Amino acid sequence: MTTTTSLLADLVASASARGASYADARTVEREQEGVNVKDGAVESVTRSSDRGLGFRVIHKGSWGFAATDRTDDAALRGVVDEAFRRAEAAASVQRRTVTLAAVAPQRGEYRTTLGRDPFAVPLAERIDHLREVDAASKGPRVKTRRSSIAAYRTRKHLVTSEGTDVSQEIVESGAGLSVLAVKAGAKPAQRYDMRLTRQAGWEFVLHLDLVARARRYRDDAEAMLDAPLADEKPTTLVFAPEFLALLVHESCGHPTEADRLLEHEVAFAGTTFMWPEDRGKLRYGSHHVSMTADATVPGGMGTFGWDDDGVPAMRTKLVDRGTFVGYLTSRETAGALGLPVTIGSARAESWQHFPIVRMVNVSLDPGATPFAELMRGVDSGLLLDAPASYSLDDKRQNFHFSTQSARVIRNGQLEGYVRGVAFQSLTPDFWGRCDDVADDWELHGFLSCAKGEPLQLMRVGHGAAHARFRDVPIEVRG
Amino acid sequence: MTLRGADALLTPLREALRDAPADEADAYVHRRRAAITRYSHSSIHQNALSDETAVRLRAIVGRAVGVVTTNSLAVSDLRRALADAAALARASRPDDDWPGVAEPAPIAAAAAYDEATARADAAAQAGLVARVCAAIPKTMRAAGTSQLEVTEDAVANTKGVGAYAPGSLAYLRALVLGDQGSGYAEDLAWRADLLDAEAVADRASTKCALDRDRVQLAPGDYEAVFEELAVAEILRIVSLTGLGGQSVREGRSFMAGRIGERVTGERFSLFDDPLDPRTLGVPFDVEGTPKRRVALVEGGVARGPVYDRASAKAMGARSTGHAADPSRYASGGHAGNLTMSGGSATREELIGAVARGILITRFHYTNTPDPRAATMTGTTRDGTFLIENGKITRALANVRYTMSALELFAGIDLLGAQRLARDWWSSNGMGSVVCLVPPMKVRRATITGSSPV
Numbered sequence: 044m045t046t047t048t049s050l051l052a053d054l055v056a057s058a059s060a061r062g063a064s065y066a067d068a069r070t071v072e073r074e075q076e077g078v079n080v081k082d083g084a085v086e087s088v089t090r091s092s093d094r095g096l097g098f099r100v101i102h103k104g105s106w107g108f109a110a111t112d113r114t115d116d117a118a119l120r121g122v123v124d125e126a127f128r129r130a131e132a133a134a135s136v137q138r139r140t141v142t143l144a145a146v147a148p149q150r151g152e153y154r155t156t157l158g159r160d161p162f163a164v165p166l167a168e169r170i171d172h173l174r175e176v177d178a179a180s181k182g183p184r185v186k187t188r189r190s191s192i193a194a195y196r197t198r199k200h201l202v203t204s205e206g207t208d209v210s211q212e213i214v215e216s217g218a219g220l221s222v223l224a225v226k227a228g229a230k231p232a233q234r235y236d237m238r239l240t241r242q243a244g245w246e247f248v249l250h251l252d253l254v255a256r257a258r259r260y261r262d263d264a265e266a267m268l269d270a271p272l273a274d275e276k277p278t279t280l281v282f283a284p285e286f287l288a289l290l291v292h293e294s295c296g297h298p299t300e301a302d303r304l305l306e307h308e309v310a311f312a313g314t315t316f317m318w319p320e321d322r323g324k325l326r327y328g329s330h331h332v333s334m335t336a337d338a339t340v341p342g343g344m345g346t347f348g349w350d351d352d353g354v355p356a357m358r359t360k361l362v363d364r365g366t367f368v369g370y371l372t373s374r375e376t377a378g379a380l381g382l383p384v385t386i387g388s389a390r391a392e393s394w395q396h397f398p399i400v401r402m403v404n405v406s407l408d409p410g411a412t413p414f415a416e417l418m419r420g421v422d423s424g425l426l427l428d429a430p431a432s433y434s435l436d437d438k439r440q441n442f443h444f445s446t447q448s449a450r451v452i453r454n455g456q457l458e459g460y461v462r463g464v465a466f467q468s469l470t471p472d473f474w475g476r477c478d479d480v481a482d483d484w485e486l487h488g489f490l491s492c493a494k495g496e497p498l499q500l501m502r503v504g505h506g507a508a509h510a511r512f513r514d515v516p517i518e519v520r521g
Numbered sequence: 522m523t524l525r526g527a528d529a530l531l532t533p534l535r536e537a538l539r540d541a542p543a544d545e546a547d548a549y550v551h552r553r554r555a556a557i558t559r560y561s562h563s564s565i566h567q568n569a570l571s572d573e574t575a576v577r578l579r580a581i582v583g584r585a586v587g588v589v590t591t592n593s594l595a596v597s598d599l600r601r602a603l604a605d606a607a608a609l610a611r612a613s614r615p616d617d618d619w620p621g622v623a624e625p626a627p628i629a630a631a632a633a634y635d636e637a638t639a640r641a642d643a644a645a646q647a648g649l650v651a652r653v654c655a656a657i658p659k660t661m662r663a664a665g666t667s668q669l670e671v672t673e674d675a676v677a678n679t680k681g682v683g684a685y686a687p688g689s690l691a692y693l694r695a696l697v698l699g700d701q702g703s704g705y706a707e708d709l710a711w712r713a714d715l716l717d718a719e720a721v722a723d724r725a726s727t728k729c730a731l732d733r734d735r736v737q738l739a740p741g742d743y744e745a746v747f748e749e750l751a752v753a754e755i756l757r758i759v760s761l762t763g764l765g766g767q768s769v770r771e772g773r774s775f776m777a778g779r780i781g782e783r784v785t786g787e788r789f790s791l792f793d794d795p796l797d798p799r800t801l802g803v804p805f806d807v808e809g810t811p812k813r814r815v816a817l818v819e820g821g822v823a824r825g826p827v828y829d830r831a832s833a834k835a836m837g838a839r840s841t842g843h844a845a846d847p848s849r850y851a852s853g854g855h856a857g858n859l860t861m862s863g864g865s866a867t868r869e870e871l872i873g874a875v876a877r878g879i880l881i882t883r884f885h886y887t888n889t890p891d892p893r894a895a896t897m898t899g900t901t902r903d904g905t906f907l908i909e910n911g912k913i914t915r916a917l918a919n920v921r922y923t924m925s926a927l928e929l930f931a932g933i934d935l936l937g938a939q940r941l942a943r944d945w946w947s948s949n950g951m952g953s954v955v956c957l958v959p960p961m962k963v964r965r966a967t968i969t970g971s972s973p974v
Contacts, residue, residue: 091590132647138564395571436900498950
């Protein structure tokens with residue numbers, strides 16, 4: 044898109060001149076390249092790009108938003124008219140007016156630090172790498188092998204009526220891996236992770252060591268075919284960081300989104316069980332459990348220079364030694380709830396989306412115990428590596444997870460696999476069973492957290508270390 | 522909200538394809554102009570309109586495929602994209618299973634488009650919300666969405682396929698909240714004048730009024746009445762795990778190795794019928810193949826899946842016209858316009874047939890812990906009630922349901938009249954499975970847990 048600061052500023056100025064109490068214009072250009080290999084053959088090679096402009100106004104106390112992918116002057120100015128029509132219409136059914144929490148005007152640029160630009164890696168090199176990965180995932184009972192590499196680039200430019208003018212270029216690299224093993228008379232076993240992403244260059248793809256990971260996934264999947272059913276009784280569970288990343292996302296990240304308090308998401312995504320009167324009181328988990336939202340983590344999928352309200356990247360505590368203490372907020376939700384802006388988490392998937400409260404990088408803080416020592420504390424239990432199916436209620440309080448692979452821990456040592464393991468719990472009960480967190484914290488990233496109407500798929504980051512949970516009731520299904 | 526029209530979409534595609542630097546090529550355009558008004562506390566809090574066009578171009582060189590997506594319809598941009606796609610194909614590896622682009626074939630005219638819906642403005646849309654908010658009791662508050670959408674789909678390829686279809690969608694949902702509980706209702710149609718705001722408000726607020734003094738239900742098997750939205754949720758899992766040709770081929774589907782066999786109860790019949798305008802279907806798929814009505818399960822017997830060109834070739838079948846946008850759906854065929862056979866039971870008769878059981882309005886955030894069995898787990902919300910001796914007697918805390926769809930449908934006792942519905946995920950655009958679906962009374966639904974009251 045060939046928009047410039049002056050064009051965006053002109054659009055914003057025209058809205059101010061028409062009486063908008065606030066306006067912003069945001070251009071976004073996105074590029075993506077992906078290669079997928081299935082069973083040794085290239086399944087697809089894709090490149091995509093799009094660009095457009097989103098325009099927001101607050102007029103008569105209500106938001107109006109319009110977005111277009113057309114670049115002609117008439118279309119760009121047409122979005123201003125439509126945004127006003129939308130605000131006028133919203134104001135006709137209004138009980139609450141929008142108040143934005145104050146933030147100083149921002150100016151500057153943000154760019155991802157790259158080792159090697161993933162878009163500059165020749166396609167042949169990417170394909171060769173995936174074919175090597177594919178070969179490593181072959182096994183006598185492996186039926187389907189899939190692997191992928193992707194690169195993403197997003198350029199954003201935000202200009203607001205309050206004087207903010209910020210530009211960002213964010214580059215992400217990712218990979219995916221899936222191994223499906225089958226045996227006559229047994230339930231198929233799949234080991235996969237399609238969430239191996241980071242705000243980084245090609246160096247992250249190499250860091251993943253996909254070849255070694257493919258062998259591990261193959262071994263896990265084939266072993267699960269022969270594994271006996273687990274015993275259905277409460278047991279000690281040790282979760283790998285990869286698994287906890289999703290648990291943190293679903294059971295802490297979502298319920299601390301402040302727009303859920305205002306019932307903005309009640310009809311779709313739901314509300315929360317963590318209400319303002321609970322701050323500083325609600326026992327969310329044991330004293331081992333602290334969680335932090337941090338938009339400054341190097342390499343995080345939720346890292347940026349500014350959110351889409353123009354709030355600079357910040358860091359804030361959500362759970363402090365087991366007690367719920369904070370929310371993820373936008374300027375609107377902070378204003379409505381009378382909260383200070385301690386984190387900016389207004390994010391839009393792209394130009395055609397209205398910014399809403401999203402996670403940034405929401406992480407379980409590391410503990411101080413080495414992983415081996417944490418395992419030594421398990422006489423009998425299970426190590427769960429990665430989630431399979433997961434389902435949450437509308438308050439993020441009642442959840443159900445199943446697992447791709449479960450390994451038996453006996454006297455601190457791993458001894459084979461069991462299958463059929465799932466668990467359902469209530470969030471504070473689950474995190475209350477955590478009796479230690481290891482020091483091996485690592486960062487994970489998700490590409491597609493779903494929320495909002497129209498649906499917005501957001502990149503978010505989650506760090507976690509191995510952690511141990513006592514006496515967790517499990518379900519076993521064959 | 523005006524259409525761009527067939528010429529505006531197809532002419533640039535044809536021009537760009539005319540000199541495509543590839544052995545063959547095709548192009549798929551999806552334009553979506555979506556106006557979405559969201560409200561909470563009986564007040565509009567977001568009001569957004571977006572107009573976006575995505576073009577997917579495939580270039581095939583020596584059976585290798587390159588794919589480029591752009592959001593420009595300028596011929597120069599399309600030519601550049603096709604050249605890029607051809608370059609990607611040359612750098613790629615041949616796909617020995619490539620089925621070729623579609624041959625031209627007669628395509629039915631689009632039926633699910635309404636000009637008046639397309640022309641409805643922001644004020645009219647806000648008016649639907651105002652009507653809901655005015656119709657509920659003053660002690661309650663409403664939240665939800667009013668959505669009016671126009672789509673245009675077009676496909677062209679180097680073999681001469683040229684297809685275009687407009688579509689429209691009108692949607693209104695209301696979650697009504699009181700001092701204790703909540704109730705939910707929605708209307709979905711291809712015409713805005715089919716949305717009945719007052720009826721939606723009445724259904725939701727009636728349930729909200731009943732949702733008081735909740736008790737918890739112990740885990741176990743119960744008789745149950747599933748309303749339409751709840752059945753749609755089950756069908757989503759069935760569709761995504763078991764109705765595509767690729768899932769059958771890979772052995773992931775409940776149909777794998779069982780086509781022609783009884784897989785569930787004889788009262789269950791399911792079709793994919795995109796040519797029925799009530800299902801909001803487009804008459805061709807993203808490859809330009811005409812869509813067909815497909816019998817999936819008849820009288821409890823598995824009849825077969827839907828196919829795209831690749832899965833059809835692999836399975837020795839013909840494409841049924843069910844290729845879907847690969848950016849949103851798994852490859853191999855997507856059944857997204859389902860019709861489940863209904864019956865004549867009224868709501869009172871469905872509830873009246875339950876000695877002790879549960880009424881489920883809808884589910885939240887479902888998933889499948891066992892895809893091959895089409896098992897779904899999810900929690901209920903916005904209207905879960907205990908039925909005793911044929912009457913609703915208590916409000917229940919939300920429960921977790923976990924059960925194979927095949928086992929659930931095996932226990933169908935009664936079916937009501939069909940209604941257009943979408944599951945929780947589809948209602949928000951996470952894939953799309955639109956269902957003409959009846960409410961049903963079943964002998965057994967497995968409840969595996971309860972949320973706090």
